Amino acid sequence: MITLEQKRTKKTQLSTVIxxxxxxxxxxxxxxxxxxxxxxxxxxxxENVVVxxxxxxxxxxxxxxxxxxxxxxxxxxxxxxxxxxxxxxTEMDKxxxxxxxxxxSNALYDSMTVRENLxxxxxxxxxxxxxxxxxxxxxxxxxxxxxxxxxxxxxxxLSGGMRKRVALxxxxxxxxxxILYDEPTTGLDPITGKEIINLMIKIKKKYNTSSLIISHxxxxxxxxxxxxxxxxEGKCYAEGNYETLKNNKDPKVMxxxx
Amino acid sequence: xxxxxxxxxxxxxxxNISQFTGRFFSQWYRPRYEISEFxxxxxxxxxxxxxxxxxxxxxMGLVLTMxxxxxxxxxxxxxxxxxxxxIAIIREIGPVLTALIFAGKIGSSIGAxxxxxxxxxxxxxMEVSGTNPFKxxxxxxxxxxxxxxxxxxILSDAVSLYGSYLGVNIRGQTSSSLFWIQxxxxxxxxxxxxxxxxxxxxxxxxxxxxxxxxxxxxxGTEGVGRSANSAVVVSSIIIFILDxxxxxxxxxxxxx
Numbered sequence: 001m002i003t004l005e006q007k008r009t010k011k012t013q014l015s016t017v018i019x020x021x022x023x024x025x026x027x028x029x030x031x032x033x034x035x036x037x038x039x040x041x042x043x044x045x046x047e048n049v050v051v052x053x054x055x056x057x058x059x060x061x062x063x064x065x066x067x068x069x070x071x072x073x074x075x076x077x078x079x080x081x082x083x084x085x086x087x088x089x090t091e092m093d094k095x096x097x098x099x100x101x102x103x104x105s106n107a108l109y110d111s112m113t114v115r116e117n118l119x120x121x122x123x124x125x126x127x128x129x130x131x132x133x134x135x136x137x138x139x140x141x142x143x144x145x146x147x148x149x150x151x152x153x154x155x156x157x158l159s160g161g162m163r164k165r166v167a168l169x170x171x172x173x174x175x176x177x178x179i180l181y182d183e184p185t186t187g188l189d190p191i192t193g194k195e196i197i198n199l200m201i202k203i204k205k206k207y208n209t210s211s212l213i214i215s216h217x218x219x220x221x222x223x224x225x226x227x228x229x230x231x232x233e234g235k236c237y238a239e240g241n242y243e244t245l246k247n248n249k250d251p252k253v254m255x256x257x258x
Numbered sequence: 259x260x261x262x263x264x265x266x267x268x269x270x271x272x273x274n275i276s277q278f279t280g281r282f283f284s285q286w287y288r289p290r291y292e293i294s295e296f297x298x299x300x301x302x303x304x305x306x307x308x309x310x311x312x313x314x315x316x317x318m319g320l321v322l323t324m325x326x327x328x329x330x331x332x333x334x335x336x337x338x339x340x341x342x343x344x345i346a347i348i349r350e351i352g353p354v355l356t357a358l359i360f361a362g363k364i365g366s367s368i369g370a371x372x373x374x375x376x377x378x379x380x381x382x383x384m385e386v387s388g389t390n391p392f393k394x395x396x397x398x399x400x401x402x403x404x405x406x407x408x409x410x411x412i413l414s415d416a417v418s419l420y421g422s423y424l425g426v427n428i429r430g431q432t433s434s435s436l437f438w439i440q441x442x443x444x445x446x447x448x449x450x451x452x453x454x455x456x457x458x459x460x461x462x463x464x465x466x467x468x469x470x471x472x473x474x475x476x477x478g479t480e481g482v483g484r485s486a487n488s489a490v491v492v493s494s495i496i497i498f499i500l501d502x503x504x505x506x507x508x509x510x511x512x513x514x
Contacts, residue, residue, distance in 0.1 A: 064382075096386055103379045107382065121388065
């Protein structure tokens with residue numbers, strides 16, 4: 001028998017939304033080109049948000065500002081309750097250990113094997129980790145993406161889809177709380193792209209991660225997004241779930257769904 | 259006005275290289291020390307360059323001796339060939355030629371490698387992985403190039419002199435001990451020291467220019483090729499400028 005008090009507590013817990021990433025009044029320009037103009041955004045825990053925008057609309061700039069690869073001109077970025085723009089290098093590295101970043105080009109180190117690629121962030125962020133632990137984590141990460149047999153191969157020996165999956169394994173190896181995906185399906189055939197999206201969904205369910213996905217692939221948007229943010233003219237132009245935005249009559253929103 | 263543009267871009271480039279060099283000096287001594295990467299780079303930059311440096315050094319000594327011989331015979335000073343070749347190789351030809359070969363091999367490879375890493379976001383991935391890419395990639399390579407070139411030059415000088423010994427014996431007969439005694443007697447400490455010191459500067463120049471060009475590469479694969487190419491061109495020019503300065507300094511100090 002559930003008491004009224006227990007019911008209330010459960011309801012409160014369900015309605016409590018934890019923000020893992022919040023961006024306020026973000027501005028970024030390159031010379032005269034204003035890329036982000038008063039951009040505001042919040043990512044909740046356990047949520048997959050897709051940022052949808054045209055090429056050159058500033059999507060990649062946005063996630064590079066979040067991870068600290070680019071410095072915004074103005075604004076506030078809060079990741080896991082830390083104001084990232086106020087952090088020094090050591091503090092920023094601690095935050096980066098909690099954020100996974102899947103690069104558009106995969107960014108696998110050409111001169112290293114798959115194993116060394118996966119070990120690299122582990123050795124850098126978790127300095128005291130033992131070799132046995134490293135081996136176990138590498139195995140688990142590769143098994144998660146179904147590529148355990150590639151451990152001693154070089155990135156050049158892998159296909160495009162395999163490279164993307166290895167890059168995803170490297171992103172996941174530190175068990176990040178937030179994952180930033182930069183165009184995860186770009187350059188892949190539709191079937192491989194679908195496999196990558198399914199992996200992203202599987203990872204979210206397994207590790208309860210929050211994800212910010214940059215994409216203009218509508219298949220990815222439809223399958224992976226809990227919420228969609230349309231980045232237009234440097235601002236968060238519209239947001240909502242797939243169905244809401246698809247039925248939106250604004251021509252600027254409609255152009256993405258045609 | 260248009261005439262000013264190349265001057266402006268040249269000065270900009272000089273400013274950027276100086277800034278990059280300044281960044282190197284402000285970071286190289288600070289932890290975290292990338293020792294394993296430094297050792298790996300010493301292996302690639304030093305050990306892997308040995309066959310090329312050795313072969314070119316050998317041919318250089320042999321050819322120099324064979325070209326010099328007819329003139330020396332005409333003047334009746336054939337016996338002075340080991341001494342003259344020894345001085346030429348130790349003081350000038352050995353360090354400069356080794357540095358130029360080194361610039362061609364290592365400068366271009368560093369420029370292309372870092373350039374490719376830059377355009378494929380590998381440098382960004384390193385930063386995200388809690389690594390200072392400047393220390394990991396640039397400091398380790400520049401230090402390895404600076405330390406390896408003097409060692410390669412010593413080896414190249416030795417192989418060159420051996421080539422010269424064979425060259426002397428193609429048309430004449432000189433015993434090994436006589437050849438080496440003549441070489442060693444002809445050179446003194448002040449021939450060796452400035453030549454040895456300047457190779458550190460040559461190595462540093464090759465390392466820093468290769469890294470600068472690669473680290474600041476842009477415009478995709480075309481930019482990578484351009485980085486590799488300009489790394490060789492610029493570092494070769496700097497080697498000649500440094501050599502000119504080194505000669506002036508040793509002259510001023512009375513070591514010539």
